[in-house]
Every structure is written in C-alpha cells, then in structure tokens.
Amino acid sequence: MASQPTCLVCQKVMVKGFLSDLGHHNTVRLPRWCEGEPRASWLSGEAKSSQVKEGVKVVAYRCPECEALRLYAPSAE
Secondary structure, three states: OEEEEOOOOOOOOOEEEEEEEOOOOOOOOEEEEEEOOOOOOOOOOOOOOOHHHHHHOOEEOOOOOOOEEEEEEEOOO
C-alpha cells in the first residue's frame, strides 16, 4: 500500500479514513465513511475478541474529486 494512495480515476491524492458500522439491536445501517482515525469507545467493542484476533482492520481512502473509495487491509499497523 502506498503511503499516499492516489485515485485510479482522477489521479488525486486520497483522504484517509475508515468505515463505520453503527447498528443497534435489530437495526441495520449502511456503513459510513469517516475521515481520520477511529477513536476507541469504552461503550462498545469492535467485535468479539476471537474475531478481532483473526482479522485485520480496514483502512478506507476517499477521493475528494470523484468520491471513489479504495479499501486496504494492511497486515501491519
């Protein structure tokens, strides 16, 4: 992964962020792109600890021009 990914369509430098998944009880919501780094909350965890150990966090870059997203799952933080 490049340190500053560029859009494959516009060739603009993309903005780093993450995808949120904020569902409560039986509510399902579409993921939202959020700029910057996620902040940990003591109210909720990301997933069950057994799942987190097996997976990697996804980093989402967004083009400011055409609004395309590029997703990466880097193996090292």
